Amino acid sequence: MVERLFESKEGSHGGESFSQIPNLSLNKRTFSGGKLWESSVCGKVLSHHSSLNRHIISYIRHKLSKCQEYGEKTHSAGISFSCQRSFQIHGRTHTGDKPYKCKECGKAFRYYQSAQRHEKAHTGEKPYKCKECGKPFIYRHSARAHERNHIVQKRYECKQCGKTYISSVGFQAHERTHTGEKPYECQKCGKVFVYHNSAKRHEKTHTREKPYKCRECGKAFSYHYTAQKHEKNHTAQKHYECKLCGKTYMSRLGFKAHESIHTGDKPFECQKCGKAFRYYYSAQRHERIHTGEKPYKCRECGKAFYCCSSAKRHEGIHTATKQYECKECGKMYVSLLGLRTHERTHTGEKPYECKQCGKAFSNSSYIHIHQRIHTGEKPYECKECGKLFSFRTGFRVHIRMHTGEKPYKCEDCGNAFIWRTSLQYHMRKVNSINV
Template structure:
């Protein structure tokens, strides 16, 4: 029987409660990692500390290992069935089910189920990173994080997507990636109904509702709900853009932005429409496209009842009500609300006629005029 699913959250009206549930799931994951690390360390200690014993005969050795195998995983959890090698391990595990957190942090008051989890947490306050990478010098708070990081250097990517062939260094990354193909977003926001692929994405989103912005820029004073958002913002002041595309040398603030950009060069289109065969490089493009099939128009004009499927179309439309005309003709003083209207107008000055009749040599500055003209050839009446 597998572990209880720590990621699944019941619906609640309170974003604080949602956040607590996510923190509990994260802590149970951390507890598992701590248990794995403890087992690894104890194995190492056994190897170094164990006194020299006389070599056993083959039959005695066999009996010893069979006893060890019987003893291992002999204590089962009454709640989920998972087995443990020691009573202490079971007691630690049971705190996931009971919610007991006997180890509080003296810095922020947060409680933890084990002393090791508290020690791991304390590194956030102390900044301690005791696990250095011998390849690049980066350091990590947890041994499990270092192990994951090492796969970057080894190039090991054992987890492959059977849909598109993309490979990943972690099974969790493959699971998240598979949601792109299935469209599953199991983490819903109880405030607005928006759904997310991961609990961390939902956690970030909840700050929109709570209006919390605890991270402030020391240069301009702008505040952010996420530390990552602040770090990205600060690069505007420093001018540092450390991620560069090797194809076109364009630079980016984050690795995520670079990865998205690289799909332009690779032609990768992982986001497939379930209504037709079209695929897209970006999830936002798929979302916009799917509104063609669903007829959804979520963007409503605040001045009239007109609705739009794309927010940029709404912005353009609202200029009509505000009488905004930001596009000025470079040949005369005429102004326009739309860049397309300016383009069409400027053809009067340039004499450009890009629309040619397929039946004769006549050309037109506007596609609408070409359509009218072609009716003469096809003998169609308007």
């Protein structure tokens, strides 16, 4: 039986010659309790001859299915397979073969089960439910992890807010949000952090370390999740192609947003001033100008911003090294763009011109503000009286009429004024009387 098994495998890529397989003789041993059979290869003792036969067959299969990608040393470490099917699947780790593709987005997978799990993300199917509260999940492991929150006793309770934790590490990290303690300090700039991983991420801004590389094009990234997101651009199939410029997109939403560039369509309109936007998130961000909402705060100084990107740019002022110096006045800047914009104050260059009236500006943001004169846009609304304003300066000055604030004070007589022009008029009047 052993010889027949070997003959069926001999000559295959995964097999070995008969001389390489150890002598599989059977040692019959007699004990007081009866006959036992011992394998001469591993010394395993079995009570029946048939059991020993099965043991020998499994050993031969084990040897024949060893992966050829590894050397003899690795073989001895135990990287081997009991069946041909497992051996074939393992081979994909070396060949890079991913035979199972998602029908929706084209993403490829090495294993059938992985492809099945991924497709649930498109269908919205959540077959696994928590036995305690019924919350549905896409993946079984997610449901099991959630169930543990019900089962495991949370021993650590925060006295400030009542939140409970399973581990002391998680509890101690939470307590810092109340105490303000920041034990992890950056060795470069001295900035402190609540969490160790936050400090590690921050340190990469100084070293400019980018340890994660795209396996397709070699582009480097500071964070693993950024590299993974980038790699999807290479592997995922792009279903939607623009007929005008040929640009392709993976999602229908991204494709529709791109099409509006050619058509000029701006479907998202501000309910306050009627200004239209190409993207939904742009309309959302704009509406904060009317409401005054500034949800993004600088973690260093607390300054608030309308959008996340503005807050991140501002935070760079605290952490980044100013390496760009103006040769005219010596002022330092974090970015080359900031320096170039500043240099125009010395050169007088004004590259941004209004198409309506021809007025030129040194900064792109200035021309956007100026264009409100022509469009009639008034994004600033007074909550007290409902009056609308095109510019922030006029809006802020108007609010003083309601608050009673008078920031401009005469140093001679102590009289205060809402507007700077009122103080200037007052000073001229006082000087003429004194003369």
